[in-house]
Amino acid sequence: xxxxxxxxxxxxxxxxxxxxxxxxxxxxxxxxxxxxxxxxxxxxxxxxxxxxxxxxxxxxxxxxxxxxxxxxxxxxxxxxxxxxxxxxxxxxxxxxxxxxxxxxxxxxxxxxxxxxxxxxxxxxxxxxxxxxxxxxxxxxxxxxxxxxxxxxxxxxxxxxxxxxxxxxxxxxxxxxxxxxxxxxxxxxxxxxxxxxxxxxxxx
Numbered sequence: 001x002x003x004x005x006x007x008x009x010x011x012x013x014x015x016x017x018x019x020x021x022x023x024x025x026x027x028x029x030x031x032x033x034x035x036x037x038x039x040x041x042x043x044x045x046x047x048x049x050x051x052x053x054x055x056x057x058x059x060x061x062x063x064x065x066x067x068x069x070x071x072x073x074x075x076x077x078x079x080x081x082x083x084x085x086x087x088x089x090x091x092x093x094x095x096x097x098x099x100x101x102x103x104x105x106x107x108x109x110x111x112x113x114x115x116x117x118x119x120x121x122x123x124x125x126x127x128x129x130x131x132x133x134x135x136x137x138x139x140x141x142x143x144x145x146x147x148x149x150x151x152x153x154x155x156x157x158x159x160x161x162x163x164x165x166x167x168x169x170x171x172x173x174x175x176x177x178x179x180x181x182x183x184x185x186x187x188x189x190x191x192x193x194x195x196x197x198x199x200x201x202x203x
Contacts (some may be wrong), residue, residue, distance in 0.1 A: 004036065004039055004041075006080070007036050007041070007047065007082065008036075008110075010082050011032055011036070011049070011112065012112060013073060013077070015030050015112050015113055017071065017073070018061070018064050019113060021064045022057065022060065026053055026055045026057065027052070027053050027113065028052040028054070028115075029050075029052040029093070029113060029114030030049060030050070030051050030111075030112045030113040030114065031050045031109045031114075032047070032048065032111075032112055033048050033050055033101075033105045033108060033109040033110075034046070034047075034048030034087075035048070036048070037108050037110050038108045045084070046086065047086050047087065048087050048088075048089075049086055049088045049089070049112075050090075050091075050093065050098075050101070050105060050109070051089070051090040053090055053092070054092060057090050058090050061090055062088075065088070069083075089101075093105070103178070103197075103199075104182070106178055107179050107181065107182060108179075124177070124178075124201070125178040125200070126175050126176055126177055126199075126200045126201070127197050127198065127199060127200065128174070128175055128197070128199075128200050129173065129174040129175075129176060129181075129185075129188070129195050129196075130172060130173050130195060130197075130198065131173075131188070131193055131195045132172060132194065133172070139191070146159060146187070147160050148161055148162075148168070149162060160183070160184065161174060164176060164177070164183055164184060165177055165180065166180070166184065175200065175202075185197075
């Protein structure tokens with residue numbers, strides 16, 4: 001069994017314990033996100049969980065975490081060398097407070113608990129990046145070459161937009177598949193380009 005698979009089993013065991021200690025109906029979803037969900041964790045990584053809830057339960061969750069490490073099941077995981085800390089956020093995922101985190105969760109998150117929600121057939125979520133005119137001109141030219149690529153003689157060098165499957169919308173808009181938004185967002189942050197992000201669903 002791979003280390004990631006063992007960590008998933010460990011996490012599911014904890015989530016089962018957590019659910020058993022919380023009143024029915026208070027939890028909408030429990031989502032694994034971060035490095036373990038992505039598969040790029042290391043020895044120092046925590047296991048990141050988001051509890052989607054309308055109720056205040058942070059203090060209760062912390063108490064449940066403390067109780068879990070006293071259980072016989074946790075001792076069994078310790079004997080296997082698995083005892084990673086759980087980093088848990090409890091809140092309303094659709095709230096403004098967690099807007100940025102929600103995008104990351106939708107990229108790589110794994111739903112461990114929650115009701116199945118049917119999605120419209122063939123509907124795809126994207127993020128619209130909107131940015132104003134970039135100044136000075138030298139910076140704008142460099143950014144546009146990186147985004148849209150350039151030609152040298154007969155040689156074509158693809159840009160970031162081509163590589164992530166984005167679509168140019170007007171002068172300052174890019175429609176980006178949800179799973180590729182982090183790459184573009186990081187580039188704009190590095191270049192200190194101010195962008196606005198809008199969630200969009202297309203078919």
